[in-house]
Amino acid sequence: MTLSLVTAGESHGPALVAILSGLPAGLVVDRKQIEADLSRRQQGYGRSPRQQIEHDEIEVLAGLRQGKTLGTPLALVVRNRDHSNWAWGMNPWPPEGEPEGKGAKPVTLPRPGHADLSGLQKHDFDDIRDVLERASARHTAVFVAAGSVTKQLLREIGIEVSGEVLQIGIATTENAMHAAIDRARREQDTLGGIVQVRARGVPPGLGSYADKDDRLDGRLAQALMGIQAVKGAEIGEGFALARLPGSEAHDEIFRDELGYYRGTNRAGGLEGGVTNGEDVVVRAAMKPIPTLMKPLRSVDVATGEPAEALVERSDTTAVEALAVIAETAVAFELAKAAKEKFGGDALDDFVGSFKAYLERIDWSPR
């Protein structure tokens, strides 16, 4: 059985939900690890005041017994504390009483850069709230919780995945990043940036060149591009390889007592859509957040007249959160590829198959 993940949940609805299926039975799930990842996702300089309302905690409704997976779908829930301020506006049922609280008035001012206008047209809505609640990056919370569990599965076969911020705007050092975020906030503007995810200990042979849907580089690109606000994805040196001659672009093959290895890793650990035993290295570029306190020009969809876009509480930047989200997205894809390769309904079968494979190939983690 392969791994699969579905999520549901609106930003100010009652809760965010994920169902992660295909985990082997017997995996010990560390609750503290999940909550540490949830908390990392919430932190970061330049986040919205919303983060002072939310303290994301994980609830497990199914698939786990006394801390171990049962080999059945794992059902995860993260509640939205802010929902109490939206009890009328985001009530799943027809609300009783007079409109009150947040979300009571329709949103009619689409933001350039957001899904607002196209979502409205696509679904025949009148209220942009019906679009933005799901288009919001809020539901990445439960996605991170599920991805955090897949990091724990990968750890059983010695794979460690970690994400980091490379750049916010044009700033590349922590001091410069903080100064850039302070400046953007003062100027009522927002910033994007670049994150990198590295997976260590990945054996050769995950993914496949046989069909395009199985190419792991393609799956990783989709996983990154599927995250809100990501407009670019790179594997290894990515776009820079296009400027190099072949003699300088590829990773030469060597062999020592630990087995095969490469002198360089420009390919980001993937050749032909298959891992090659080097670290898997990917990057994602995030555009600036589209909710601006000094709004761009737009049109009021209620009147058809020129207007300024919606202004509401938002982040100045969420690049640090993206590093955690991308890390868990990459972990999910690697765990899925590992599960496809090594199979196993029980954790010991999965790990045993991995070990037998390592004995056959001439490769060891470095």
Ligand code: EPS
């Ligand atoms: C978001 C807007 C902000 C962010 C939110 C994503 O929420 P609000 O509109 O309630 O202030 O804080 O992200 C989260 C709540 C989160 O936990 O990541 C958006 O429009 O995407």
